[in-house]
Amino acid sequence: AQKITQTQPGMFVQEKEAVTLDCTYDTSDPSYGLFWYKQPSSGEMIFLIYQGSYDQQNATEGRYSLNFQKARKSANLVISASQLGDSAMYFCAMRPISGNNRKLIWGLGTSLGVNP
Amino acid sequence: DAGVIQSPRHEVTEMGQEVTLRCKPISGHDYLFWYRQTMMRGLELLIYFNNNVPIDDSGMPEDRFSAKMPNASFSTLKIQPSEPRDSAVYFCASSLLAGYNEQFFGPGTRLTVL
Numbered sequence: 150a151q152k153i154t155q156t157q158p159g160m161f162v163q164e165k166e167a168v169t170l171d172c173t174y175d176t177s178d179p180s181y182g183l184f185w186y187k188q189p190s191s192g193e194m195i196f197l198i199y200q201g202s203y204d205q206q207n208a209t210e211g212r213y214s215l216n217f218q219k220a221r222k223s224a225n226l227v228i229s230a231s232q233l234g235d236s237a238m239y240f241c242a243m244r245p246i247s248g249n250n251r252k253l254i255w256g257l258g259t260s261l262g263v264n265p
Numbered sequence: 266d267a268g269v270i271q272s273p274r275h276e277v278t279e280m281g282q283e284v285t286l287r288c289k290p291i292s293g294h295d296y297l298f299w300y301r302q303t304m305m306r307g308l309e310l311l312i313y314f315n316n317n318v319p320i321d322d323s324g325m326p327e328d329r330f331s332a333k334m335p336n337a338s339f340s341t342l343k344i345q346p347s348e349p350r351d352s353a354v355y356f357c358a359s360s361l362l363a364g365y366n367e368q369f370f371g372p373g374t375r376l377t378v379l
Contacts, residue, residue: 182365182366184365184367186370192354192372192373192375193370193371193372193373194356194358194368194370195370196367196368196369199365199367201365240308244366249315249320250321251296251298251313251315251320251360251366252310252313252321253310253368255307255308256307257307258307258308
């Protein structure tokens, strides 16, 4: 069965420091995509970054990067130089790439607080 | 460009009443998703459509819930009759067929059933 596990329900980081949010996954699909979303207190879900299972390089988007370790089935989100506006819930999600299934499997999220 | 539009943003109703949530996806998107988010259960996919056709409704809780997509620019999620346990934030999202297929979310509808 497909599953996403985010083991850190909540964490804090000091402003301007880097932080890693953990995500491990379980799937039997040979190819899949991994997504990270941010949900600030205002409630909207914001897409941050995507990693394909066959991508040779780790994905990066500005201050966001994805530490993808396929053998360990982990796809950790790294936020560099944290800002106060990074305080939010962060969700990891996955779906198979092959076939027509567009259903995302979601983790329960990690709450990140950034201290000034 | 306008994002995903949902209405109403907040809905307070009494148990037993019918509730209709509305969604306008991003123009040109091929997929539309309805989610429910609660503290206890997290984010749950209720149903999704491809080109207006329901593909997977396995997440619809029970017969009280129904969803339609009469055209490419409009979808509804209806709860009849509503119950207090339906209180949640309901999100609509849409995505393209091509590319990453990342889902773009609407602002959500916060439903409270008294």
